[in-house]
Amino acid sequence: MSKFFSQKYSALTPYVPGEQPKDMQYIKLNTNESPFPPTEAVAAAVASESAKLQLYSDPECVELRAKFAKIYGIGTDQVIMTNGSDEVLNFAFMAFADDAHPLAFADITYGFYPVFAQLNNIPYEEIPLASDFSIKAQDYIGIGKTVVIANPNAPTGLCQPLSDIEEIVKSNPDNVVIIDEAYVDFGGESAVSLINKYDNLLVTGTFSKSRSMAGARLGFGIANASLIADLNTVKYSTNPYNVNRMTAAAGCAVLNENELYMANCRTIMQNREWTTCELSRLGFEVLPSKTNFVFAKSSRIGGENLYLALKERGILVRHFKKERIKDYNRITIGTAEQMQALISAIECILEEKTL
Numbered sequence: 001m002s003k004f005f006s007q008k009y010s011a012l013t014p015y016v017p018g019e020q021p022k023d024m025q026y027i028k029l030n031t032n033e034s035p036f037p038p039t040e041a042v043a044a045a046v047a048s049e050s051a052k053l054q055l056y057s058d059p060e061c062v063e064l065r066a067k068f069a070k071i072y073g074i075g076t077d078q079v080i081m082t083n084g085s086d087e088v089l090n091f092a093f094m095a096f097a098d099d100a101h102p103l104a105f106a107d108i109t110y111g112f113y114p115v116f117a118q119l120n121n122i123p124y125e126e127i128p129l130a131s132d133f134s135i136k137a138q139d140y141i142g143i144g145k146t147v148v149i150a151n152p153n154a155p156t157g158l159c160q161p162l163s164d165i166e167e168i169v170k171s172n173p174d175n176v177v178i179i180d181e182a183y184v185d186f187g188g189e190s191a192v193s194l195i196n197k198y199d200n201l202l203v204t205g206t207f208s209k210s211r212s213m214a215g216a217r218l219g220f221g222i223a224n225a226s227l228i229a230d231l232n233t234v235k236y237s238t239n240p241y242n243v244n245r246m247t248a249a250a251g252c253a254v255l256n257e258n259e260l261y262m263a264n265c266r267t268i269m270q271n272r273e274w275t276t277c278e279l280s281r282l283g284f285e286v287l288p289s290k291t292n293f294v295f296a297k298s299s300r301i302g303g304e305n306l307y308l309a310l311k312e313r314g315i316l317v318r319h320f321k322k323e324r325i326k327d328y329n330r331i332t333i334g335t336a337e338q339m340q341a342l343i344s345a346i347e348c349i350l351e352e353k354t355l
């Protein structure tokens, strides 16, 4: 740390992204990317936009928001486009949380929530998940704090019923409830249907997982128009051109073929069910997932040891050192071939252990 670094950030522990190693070709099952590249139409849209890079991007993302609003059945004033959904989460923490509206989120959830809270100097409470890793809705009902819930949750993959989410939103009318739906396209139940009913509900989402655009950085927030206006106040006070030209063009091209990406999600869901069965057959405990990953533990090999043994065989999964989940690995669901390679590798690793 230099002597110039502001005191206000001196205690900050930054988020640690999943590794993106360059030393060899891994089967990458560690950062919940899509195994399916975007189509030719996306590449073409990006290429043609790249000829206009001397011009600023559209800060209002007019074309992108229009296409998006149509697909989601909302008004164009009910959505904001951001640089990944990480950005809309940060904007939301800045806009809707402070000393008078401290944050509440689960002890086991997306690792960026405590980081954004610390960055913005917002007090936060971490609420333990139940022993089965589900969210106990009663813990959040009437809590009187700015609530953030990833639904489905990460890294557990578990999904809460929409009725629980509605109770939490309804019982905290003086606070914004943020539902992070990064994984909703893999079988979850979206809260977008409730935005006209509750003025304190913000739903966030991303093109990173279900729409093959992790490297382009495109996220969104959906809420009633006045919450979106507040988010825009923060956006225009930090980075008006937060969505660059190529990303906006890619987003439009993806939405033109939305059905194709949703079909990819259904393929991932089939591969997920296959992987869950195979891991169970090998004695793993696998949490029932509504995401593009599974969270699994074996009684025969520790979480970190399995992670290391798989890495040696060229397969990357995500291991978290946090005490409560250190026996588990989070395994992204890829193509059928990738999942077969994973299962074969795990079979070898377990066999070698028993020899």
Ligand SMILES: *Cc1c(COP(=O)(O)O)cnc(C)c1O
Binding pocket: 032, 083, 084, 085, 086, 087, 110, 150, 153, 154, 180, 182, 205, 206, 207, 208, 214, 217, 218, 219
């Ligand atoms: C991946 C993820 C995000 C953010 O993804 P972006 O790439 O920034 O859009 C947000 N929330 C959860 C729970 C995630 O897993």
